[in-house]
Amino acid sequence: MAHPAHLVACGFGSGLSPRAPGTIGTLFAWLSFLLLRPYMSDFELLAFIVVCFIGGVLAVHKTGVDLGVIDHGSIVWDEIVPFWLVLLFCPDNWLWQITAFCLFRFFDISKPQPARYFDEQVKNGFGVMTDDLVAAGYTLLVLAILRFVLP
Numbered sequence: 001m002a003h004p005a006h007l008v009a010c011g012f013g014s015g016l017s018p019r020a021p022g023t024i025g026t027l028f029a030w031l032s033f034l035l036l037r038p039y040m041s042d043f044e045l046l047a048f049i050v051v052c053f054i055g056g057v058l059a060v061h062k063t064g065v066d067l068g069v070i071d072h073g074s075i076v077w078d079e080i081v082p083f084w085l086v087l088l089f090c091p092d093n094w095l096w097q098i099t100a101f102c103l104f105r106f107f108d109i110s111k112p113q114p115a116r117y118f119d120e121q122v123k124n125g126f127g128v129m130t131d132d133l134v135a136a137g138y139t140l141l142v143l144a145i146l147r148f149v150l151p
Contacts, residue, residue: 002066008056008077009063015076023105025076029083030101037087045088052081053129061125071119071128078129079108082136089140096143103142107135 007013014028015021040048056077064070071078083104090100108131111119115134118127 003062005059005062006066008059009075011076011080014080015074021073021076022079022108025079026083026101026105026108028076029080030087030097032080033084033087036084042088045084049081049084049088052077052084053133056081057125057129059125060128064125064128070123070125075128078132079104081129082132085133086136086139086143090143091147099146100139100143103139104135107138108132111135112138 010016011025011028014025017024036045036048060075060077061070063075064072067074083101086100086104087097090096107115111131112134115131115138118131118134121127122130
């Protein structure tokens with residue numbers, strides 16, 4: 001935590017968990033979203049997410065370079081910001097949010113294309129952030145399908 005970028009990239013400490021830091025970071029995203037949501041309109045929250053993504057690219061890159069591993073396990077900002085996006089478009093009830101959490105973790109871990117491309121080939125902050133943005137896209141797609149097929 002020698003630099004403010006490290007604090008952000010490590011999810012304000014949530015990425016320092018010795019077990020499952022990505023999952024803990026996603027849980028942090030869920031909690032922080034619930035705290036932020038009442039204070040922002042959809043548009044303000046979307047703008048905030050865009051700013052956090054762009055800033056995250058820089059913070060994640062700086063932290064990865066400083067740690068010597070561009071996608072170090074303690075870096076969880078790449079889970080936090082995309083999951084905020086998922087929650088913004090997710091129905092506002094616990095069952096949908098739990099489903100979104102499980103789907104996001106599945107897609108983040110399994111890295112279907114093009115997420116795998118960004119994870120394996122784009123070795124910088126943009127690649128780290130974007131592979132999770134793809135996971136968020138897959139999560140939103142499955143949620144939309146579920147909302148269509150479920151009564």
